[in-house]
Amino acid sequence: MMAAWRDLPVVRPGDGRVTLIGLLLLLLGWEALARSLADTYLLAGPVQILRYLMEERALMARALTATLGNALAGFVIGNLAAILLAAVALVWPRSQRIVTGVALVVFCLPLVATGPILRVIFGPGDGPQIVLAALAVYYTTLIPLLVGLRAAPSGWLDLIQSYGRGRLATLVHVRLRVSLPYLFAGLQIAAPAALLGAMVGEFTGAERGLGVLTVRAMRGLEVEMTWALATVATLVAVLAYLGIGGLARMVLRDAPPILLAPPRASLPFGTGALRRLGSAAGVLMAVLVLWWGGIAALGLNPFFAKGPQDVLATLITDSDAAATRSLLAQAMAETLILLLPGYLAGLAVGAGCAVLFSLMTVVAGVVMPLAIALRSVPIVTTAPLVVLLLGRGATGTITLVAIMVFFPTLVACLHGLRQAPGQVMDVFDSYGASSMQRLIRVRIPAMLPALFAAARMAVPAAVLAVTVVEWLATGLGIGTLMARAASVSDYNLLWSVVALVATLSALGYAAVGAVETRVLRRYAPEQLA
Amino acid sequence: MNDLRRMTRRGMLAAGTVGFGAAALGLSAGRAAAQAQAALQLSWLHSTQFAGSYIAQDRGLWSQGGLEVSLLQGGPNAPVEPPVVAGTALVGISAADYTAAAVEQGAPFRILGVAMQKNPFVIASLPGNPVNEPAQLAGKRIGMALANTPVLQALCTLNGVDSARIEVIPTQYSPQPLLTGEVDCLLCWETDLPVAMTIAGVDSVTMLMADHGYALHSQTYIATDDSLANRRAELVALIRGEAQGWQIYREDIAAAAALTLAMFPDAGLDLPTQLLQAERQVPLMFSDLTDANGFGWWTDETVAANIETLALLGRKVTPDLWDRSILEEVHGG
Numbered sequence: 001m002m003a004a005w006r007d008l009p010v011v012r013p014g015d016g017r018v019t020l021i022g023l024l025l026l027l028l029g030w031e032a033l034a035r036s037l038a039d040t041y042l043l044a045g046p047v048q049i050l051r052y053l054m055e056e057r058a059l060m061a062r063a064l065t066a067t068l069g070n071a072l073a074g075f076v077i078g079n080l081a082a083i084l085l086a087a088v089a090l091v092w093p094r095s096q097r098i099v100t101g102v103a104l105v106v107f108c109l110p111l112v113a114t115g116p117i118l119r120v121i122f123g124p125g126d127g128p129q130i131v132l133a134a135l136a137v138y139y140t141t142l143i144p145l146l147v148g149l150r151a152a153p154s155g156w157l158d159l160i161q162s163y164g165r166g167r168l169a170t171l172v173h174v175r176l177r178v179s180l181p182y183l184f185a186g187l188q189i190a191a192p193a194a195l196l197g198a199m200v201g202e203f204t205g206a207e208r209g210l211g212v213l214t215v216r217a218m219r220g221l222e223v224e225m226t227w228a229l230a231t232v233a234t235l236v237a238v239l240a241y242l243g244i245g246g247l248a249r250m251v252l253r254d255a256p257p258i259l260l261a262p263p264r265a266s267l268p269f270g271t272g273a274l275r276r277l278g279s280a281a282g283v284l285m286a287v288l289v290l291w292w293g294g295i296a297a298l299g300l301n302p303f304f305a306k307g308p309q310d311v312l313a314t315l316i317t318d319s320d321a322a323a324t325r326s327l328l329a330q331a332m333a334e335t336l337i338l339l340l341p342g343y344l345a346g347l348a349v350g351a352g353c354a355v356l357f358s359l360m361t362v363v364a365g366v367v368m369p370l371a372i373a374l375r376s377v378p379i380v381t382t383a384p385l386v387v388l389l390l391g392r393g394a395t396g397t398i399t400l401v402a403i404m405v406f407f408p409t410l411v412a413c414l415h416g417l418r419q420a421p422g423q424v425m426d427v428f429d430s431y432g433a434s435s436m437q438r439l440i441r442v443r444i445p446a447m448l449p450a451l452f453a454a455a456r457m458a459v460p461a462a463v464l465a466v467t468v469v470e471w472l473a474t475g476l477g478i479g480t481l482m483a484r485a486a487s488v489s490d491y492n493l494l495w496s497v498v499a500l501v502a503t504l505s506a507l508g509y510a511a512v513g514a515v516e517t518r519v520l521r522r523y524a525p526e527q528l529a
Numbered sequence: 530m531n532d533l534r535r536m537t538r539r540g541m542l543a544a545g546t547v548g549f550g551a552a553a554l555g556l557s558a559g560r561a562a563a564q565a566q567a568a569l570q571l572s573w574l575h576s577t578q579f580a581g582s583y584i585a586q587d588r589g590l591w592s593q594g595g596l597e598v599s600l601l602q603g604g605p606n607a608p609v610e611p612p613v614v615a616g617t618a619l620v621g622i623s624a625a626d627y628t629a630a631a632v633e634q635g636a637p638f639r640i641l642g643v644a645m646q647k648n649p650f651v652i653a654s655l656p657g658n659p660v661n662e663p664a665q666l667a668g669k670r671i672g673m674a675l676a677n678t679p680v681l682q683a684l685c686t687l688n689g690v691d692s693a694r695i696e697v698i699p700t701q702y703s704p705q706p707l708l709t710g711e712v713d714c715l716l717c718w719e720t721d722l723p724v725a726m727t728i729a730g731v732d733s734v735t736m737l738m739a740d741h742g743y744a745l746h747s748q749t750y751i752a753t754d755d756s757l758a759n760r761r762a763e764l765v766a767l768i769r770g771e772a773q774g775w776q777i778y779r780e781d782i783a784a785a786a787a788l789t790l791a792m793f794p795d796a797g798l799d800l801p802t803q804l805l806q807a808e809r810q811v812p813l814m815f816s817d818l819t820d821a822n823g824f825g826w827w828t829d830e831t832v833a834a835n836i837e838t839l840a841l842l843g844r845k846v847t848p849d850l851w852d853r854s855i856l857e858e859v860h861g862g
Contacts, residue, residue: 115606205607208795475675475699489631
């Protein structure tokens with residue numbers, strides 16, 4: 001039986017030569033673009049970057065060491081937290097909606113708000129960088145992991161039960177094993193995110209690191225330094241991605257099992273909605289308790305740490321509440337108009353590329369490194385370039401959002417395509433089915449749970465992207481409103497925006513979940529148990 | 530059961546905080562019994578913008594006064610006000626408009642000293658299409674953060690320019706849109722983007738807004754009422770070190786720039802940029818007023834001018850936002 005994991009390589013040794021030629025072409029194209037844009041102070045070519053890196057290698061090495069150390073610490077802490085949360089959700093299934101709901105809300109908290117507070121809590125040092133790196137990764141590991149822990153054949157679960165063993169045995173012998181591919185998918189997505197989180201964390205006043213140097217370089221018109229930093233960050237992220245992928249190929253030797261779960265009878269009308277309403281209330285309660293309790297337990301100063309009651313007053317009872325609401329509504333409208341097309345485009349292109357790569361592995365060898373690179377180049381560096389190439393209008397922002405959504409979708413879908421059960425593939429092989437038939441009848445249905453997991457994960461990623469672009473480049477929408485509120489110490493407004501962003505992200509997440517339930521009821525009923 | 534668990538968690542968090550506190554205390558007691566400790570929150574990344582502070586630290590000007598000062602770097606996502614309110618920093622470097630906004634939101638701040646007597650905001654343009662006076666702004670495209678719209682409005686009001694005739698284009702804080710012709714001018718600081726352009730070999734024209742009625746104290750030292758009441762000796766020691774440090778800075782700017790590079794090798798600084806920045810901020814920091822009365826000084830007249838500009842920015846403040854008692858002690862004794 002052929003191991004399906006090896007069936008869809010990211011970069012297969014045999015394709016090495018093609019990959020190399022592809023990358024060489026990319027480098028040449030980059031150099032040509034850089035030279036044609038030479039008088040725009042926006043892009044440096046590979047030759048200039050290499051020269052800069054040689055000259056400043058000591059500085060770069062020290063900055064990389066600092067950032068990488070924090071990213072690694074955040075990566076470990078964030079992923080351990082994800083595993084722990086997944087375990088809680090599994091052992092105690094009723095908590096799952098609340099765990100994922102609260103996890104989502106925390107993941108959606110905008111950096112403009114959390115950064116300064118983390119700095120006050122931790123004081124000088126690496127605390128905020130590590131926490132922001134951990135926050136950037138835990139959610140994208142938790143969601144695929146929860147999918148994976150349920151991707152167990154019911155026959156295996158029955159077997160464990162027939163031996164009279166309980167949930168713990170199921171977890172150890174079955175679920176952990178089947179969830180490993182999903183865990184590795186999460187870890188691969190997490191690698192560039194951790195680096196980006198650590199770099200953005202440095203914006204809160206860190207002494208050294210790639211993020212500190214990026215800010216310096218961009219303001220100082222040092223184009224070579226800017227792109228040298230982006231190149232280093234990208235290379236490291238790509239290496240981490242490939243390293244985790246290599247590890248996965250070493251560890252995951254079994255082909256994915258067939259998942260034969262009985263289709264679930266649809267619930268009586270109304271019950272699902274009622275249950276969802278109940279869990280939403282549970283999430284809301286948990287968030288409020290954490291919010292209130294967190295401020296109290298950490299003894300945060302009320303000048304910048306606003307509680308739920310302050311937000312309520314700002315939005316509803318204050319004399320100028322109506323004006324605040326219309327300000328928020330206007331900014332939110334500006335943001336949503338760009339967010340939604342970018343989000344949908346990112347999902348479509350990500351899933352489409354995954355399918356394309358599965359048909360043409362050669363393309364995968366060339367495009368995959370580029371895709372990782374696109375996601376890993378810090379958005380603060382790419383935003384001005386994209387804005388120059390595509391203008392300050394809608395296209396630039398939509399493209400940047402799509403890039404942020406595209407990568408996790410692609411990775412998750414590639415892993416999902418690999419989950420096509422080996423036995424089923426063997427059946428198709430013996431009938432001489434074409435690769436297209438196998439794709440449509442086996443691989444794409446096997447990919448669906450991963451696609452929906454990606455769609456859910458991408459909600460906060462899209463929000464992050466759009467707010468950062470607004471903050472740094474276009475000066476519109478909710479991202480700019482947050483930065484402005486922070487700069488004039490209007491923390492009531494800032495926390496109101498944060499609450500609104502988190503609520504809307506959660507609603508978006510729930511909307512994706514509703515579509516998901518309908519589709520998976522047919523294609524992957526084991527996910528709905 | 531649920532409540533119990535939550536209480537335990539809260540208890541552990543509290544215990545953790547106490548543990549950290551104890552460790553910090555133990556550390557300070559171990560180092561030097563006579564030295565008090567304080568932090569100074571800078572408003573941006575390390576550069577010669579704060580070279581006076583570096584000199585104070587390097588030459589032991591603070592430790593002579595019995596104070597050990599740690600310098601906290603700022604950044605794009607590091608507002609100065611929260612650490613000062615929270616007590617993480619004894620003093621922060623702010624500006625009159627940001628301080629006024631924070632006070633409006635309930636922060637108990639006072640301005641103790643004014644490092645930049647003249648506001649560093651300029652309109653930067655290229656010699657081929659220059660902005661030498663406010664009237665020339667009409668019909669131009671200006672690149673700036675939208676958050677600074679009130680600043681441009683105030684300049685227009687002060688000089689009778691119709692702000693509707695200026696096209697504002699929201700840009701990142703970078704000279705790049707000016708160099709590619711996306712905009713005709715930029716709202717920026719005298720000491721950053723024009724310096725970057727000069728170093729990159731591009732000549733630029735700057736119009737200092739302070740020369741056209743925009744009176745707003747910048748790089749101001751702020752502290753809380755509580756610190757003013759209870760930590761006076763430390764505040765005096767800190768501001769005295771600053772005053773002495775900036776005096777030494779003025780006497781040898783090249784040495785100050787070299788010291789900045791030596792103290793922060795990881796900041797990615799280069800000497801020509803730092804030197805030019807250091808030179809350009811001298812006329813903003815020192816004036817006849819400071820020559821007569823000492824570093825950081827202000828008078829009732831300069832405060833009144835500031836209050837007028839702040840009113841144009843939509844901030845209502847009273848003269849008691851400024852507290853000169855610390856400066857008087859520094860320069861009196």
